[in-house]
Amino acid sequence: MYKIKIRKVGNSLGATIPKEILEKLRVAEGDTVFVTETPDGVKLSAYDPEFEKAMAIYKQGSHKYRNAMKELA
Template sequence: MIALKIIQVGNSAGVVLPKEALIELGVKKGDTLYLTKAPDGSMRVAPHDERVARQIEAFEEVGRQYRDTLRILAK
């Protein structure tokens, strides 16, 4: 486990990832990371994956186009 400290970054807060974490994630300064909530309630950090980003974008578009239909089906 790697402990991270929350620091002030302008009007926001941020964390500094140690070199070991960057290597493990396969990312470098300037790359995009995603923070997601897992089914068990924990949070996970993952590097940007263009394939996944396209899938999410497609899902969101379908949600916008068929919002009313999806609402009815959810009942």
């Protein structure tokens, strides 16, 4: 368990994430992380939940229009 303190950064608030957590998330300076609300609290992840939705829509369309996709390729 990690204890992270919220600090003032300019006119905003921020938190410093320990190096061990950044390594587990596989993120570095400039990367984006996503905060998702869960029934147990919040989840911090490098995974974009919207990307999976977009990929599911793509998979449906690519299967339905596979012949057209082959022609375009």
